[in-house]
Amino acid sequence: MSELFYDAAPNATRVAPPRPTERDYPDKPQEVILFGTCVVDLFFPEAGLDAIRLLEREGIRVQYPQAQSCCGQPAWTSGYADEARGVARAQLDILDAGIPVVVPSGSCAGMFRQHYRELFAEEPETLKRVESLEARTFELTEFLLKVCKVQWQDVGEPTRIALHTSCSARREMNTHLHARELLSTLSNVERINHDHESECCGFGGTFSVRMPEVSGAMVRDKTRSLMDTGADEMVTADGGCLLNINGSLDKQKQAFRGRHLASFLWERVSGEVKA
Incomplete structure (x- = not known):
């Protein structure tokens, strides 16, 4: 954006x-x-x-x-x-x-x-x-x-994930760098790069309401890129993007989904797998 x-x-x-x-x-x-x-x-x-x-x-x-x-x-x-x-x-x-x-x-x-x-x-x-x-x-x-300088033991099963960081979070907080580094400490997690990682998912707050056709095209590009990675799932620390991406995947009747990074991290370090 x-x-x-x-x-x-x-x-x-x-x-x-x-x-x-x-x-x-x-x-x-x-x-x-x-x-x-x-x-x-x-x-x-x-x-x-x-x-x-x-x-x-x-x-x-x-x-x-x-x-x-x-x-x-x-x-x-x-x-x-x-x-x-x-x-x-x-x-x-x-x-x-x-x-x-x-x-x-x-x-x-x-x-x-x-x-x-x-x-x-x-x-x-x-x-x-x-x-x-x-x-x-x-x-x-x-x-x-x-x-906290966390030093975690990854107790989860091996998995391949794709990371999404919102454009404002990247620009204002360097969230993509922190998330990448933190994920790299998890021994059983392979983060797969995708060519649309830095691009907006099309949410943009009210942008998705004011310009739904443009927003829809952007999120379709994003979801296509995510699925093409062959990752098991997408993780993100931005709830608005997560709503938009999962909503598009649902409309496309795709099984692939994203979830919040906090829940993914908790599962990796606690061993609690949620249904």
Whole structure:
């Protein structure tokens, strides 16, 4: 998708923030907040629970504030800045606890780290809270790899998987690099490259609603590329992409499916195979 985001005001264009640079990582904390995301909460709750299980396995206490909702990204990228600020302000109130915030979605983590600063650019006091949240926000695979420094024994059966990372997660959080490195530590997992990995699946939030024919063509290209790999399944850390890709596969009456990376990782390290 384009790296330009459009404001509701006529002729107003926002340029996307620069790509992330290498950051300094803290020691493993005793406690974190899991920001579950609205898509995980509504459509993939087991993935959220598996993210909690992965963190608890590393000896970390996990808070899950019940009042959390959306990060504000849908309103923001649709041009509704005032509405996005209202949603974002509520999340700031919930997440303002001074401890790391772990997010099982690169795009939502990217909203905290890249776009809240622009949302609250004219509110200096709020901006201080935003800067604190930026520094404390980690995508799940990034946190497991760089902060927990996990050393796992892969107890699953040999499998071949294809990885999908959303375009915004790649651009804003380097999620593809973290996921690849983490998957490479699993001895019985072979990650197969596919030539459409870096391409958008066609979801793009409201893009798929506004331009369904274009979106449908894009996701058909994506699913074809995934199936052509010969992989057993696809894994991704982005719930919106997962909904779109699996929905297209279902319409095509294909048996191939994707699932959330948190659930895949939990199965590999726990040995719990879910029906």
